[in-house]
Amino acid sequence: MPETASLKNTVEPHNEAALIQRIREGEHELFYELIRPYESRVFAAALAILRNEADAEDVAQEAVLKAFKHIRQFRAEARFSTWLIQIAVNEARMRRRKQQAVVMEPMVDQQDEDGHYTPKDFADWREIPSESLERAEVREKLAEALNSLGQKYREVFILRDMQQLSIEDTARALGISVPSVKTRLLRARLMLRDLLAPGLGGNWNKPLSFAKGNKPW
Amino acid sequence: MVVRCAEVWQEVSNYLDGELDPAMRAAMEEHFRGCKHCTAVLDGARNVIQLYGDERMLEVPVGFSQRLHRRLEKGMPRRNRSAFGWMLALGFAALLLLSFEVGNSSRGAMPDVRSDMARSGVHIPADLAVVAVADGKVFHIAGCRFIHDKDKLQSMTAGEALREGYAPCVRCLKKYLSENEAGAPRREQTARLEQEDSEY
Numbered sequence A: 001m002p003e004t005a006s007l008k009n010t011v012e013p014h015n016e017a018a019l020i021q022r023i024r025e026g027e028h029e030l031f032y033e034l035i036r037p038y039e040s041r042v043f044a045a046a047l048a049i050l051r052n053e054a055d056a057e058d059v060a061q062e063a064v065l066k067a068f069k070h071i072r073q074f075r076a077e078a079r080f081s082t083w084l085i086q087i088a089v090n091e092a093r094m095r096r097r098k099q100q101a102v103v104m105e106p107m108v109d110q111q112d113e114d115g116h117y118t119p120k121d122f123a124d125w126r127e128i129p130s131e132s133l134e135r136a137e138v139r140e141k142l143a144e145a146l147n148s149l150g151q152k153y154r155e156v157f158i159l160r161d162m163q164q165l166s167i168e169d170t171a172r173a174l175g176i177s178v179p180s181v182k183t184r185l186l187r188a189r190l191m192l193r194d195l196l197a198p199g200l201g202g203n204w205n206k207p208l209s210f211a212k213g214n215k216p217w
Numbered sequence B: 001m002v003v004r005c006a007e008v009w010q011e012v013s014n015y016l017d018g019e020l021d022p023a024m025r026a027a028m029e030e031h032f033r034g035c036k037h038c039t040a041v042l043d044g045a046r047n048v049i050q051l052y053g054d055e056r057m058l059e060v061p062v063g064f065s066q067r068l069h070r071r072l073e074k075g076m077p078r079r080n081r082s083a084f085g086w087m088l089a090l091g092f093a094a095l096l097l098l099s100f101e102v103g104n105s106s107r108g109a110m111p112d113v114r115s116d117m118a119r120s121g122v123h124i125p126a127d128l129a130v131v132a133v134a135d136g137k138v139f140h141i142a143g144c145r146f147i148h149d150k151d152k153l154q155s156m157t158a159g160e161a162l163r164e165g166y167a168p169c170v171r172c173l174k175k176y177l178s179e180n181e182a183g184a185p186r187r188e189q190t191a192r193l194e195q196e197d198s199e200y
Helices: A013-024 A030-050 A053-069 A080-099 A130-134 A136-147 A151-162 A167-174 A178-196 B005-016 B022-034 B036-052 B064-075 B083-106 B158-163 B186-199
Strands: B129-133 B138-140 B153-157
Touching: A013 A030, A030 A053, A030 A080, A030 A151, A030 B064, A053 A080, A053 B064, A080 A167, A130 A136, A130 B036, A136 A151, A136 A178, A136 B036, A151 A167, A151 A178, A151 B036, A167 A178, A178 B005, A178 B036, B005 B022, B005 B036, B022 B036, B129 B158, B138 B158, B153 B158
Parallel strands: none
Antiparallel strands: B129 B138, B129 B153
């Protein structure tokens, strides 16, 4: 069974501050406890940028190690989770820059962010039920749709809608403005809605068999 | 206040996030009552948030946490040990050395694992045809979409790939990997592969 994130399993802020203080004083083994609730978020942040699980795992490890080594630089005015994800985002971006020569971004990244997006009009739009997520095939299709988005949309969407960071924390983690987060989020949500709409192939990198009668949900 | 479809599309995300002032919110709700297309846009965007916000969409690879902790352990400074702690550590080291020597006497020397992510692949059939990038870390089933540097691929069997220190791809070979085996020693894995080899 794959491991699943438990977003509810977060450390209370006051406990977190106490944990951080004790780690700084030398109780290093407590760092495991500190990061446990955020492990999957660090991985997801790296994956949003790198789109490769092996690289994302490697970067997630490096980011966590870096957070440990620089724990003294953490300032209490930010949330630890945001700081940690920020490190992961920076590490992933650095890794991606090294790979840039061989990575081709999807066409949607070249779209004008401020340009208006017209959502498609579907005569037979139907909701995809949450229960269908039990099926790996459906989860894979959703992941595939997400991966087909341009990076700037994908990373905002993952931090905000999958990791449930606030709009402000998303902006801080990515080093962009709040209005940019809102614009990219709108675009990401509408593009995903159009990509997942039953009966339509949408703008996938490779065509999916979403023809009638062949939908995974 | 009356809003047109194009304005609704620009604000639908803010509407869902509760980021609108009451007048705009009321105007959009009025619009949704009479516009089927915009209602489908709203429902679709809400459906997207609901689906991707589900915990099942935030999967991490099997064994991720254990490997992360191992890497962290390596990177953490060692704490000062008491005399008893040193004795205990020396005892463990001696035991490890002994088991290593015994292992070497019965089997050939093993190459280092190429990746920290390497994990047991005990259930992977030794003669399964796989591909690996010459200077990479992971081996895959041909056609796996997580392959990098497709022009440097080498074909081999899973048994050969494991012996050379490649780790199985956590995606295309997922069905062969089991959580319980995530930390199993590679020597044991190879022994089982050798046994499987002899059966074919």
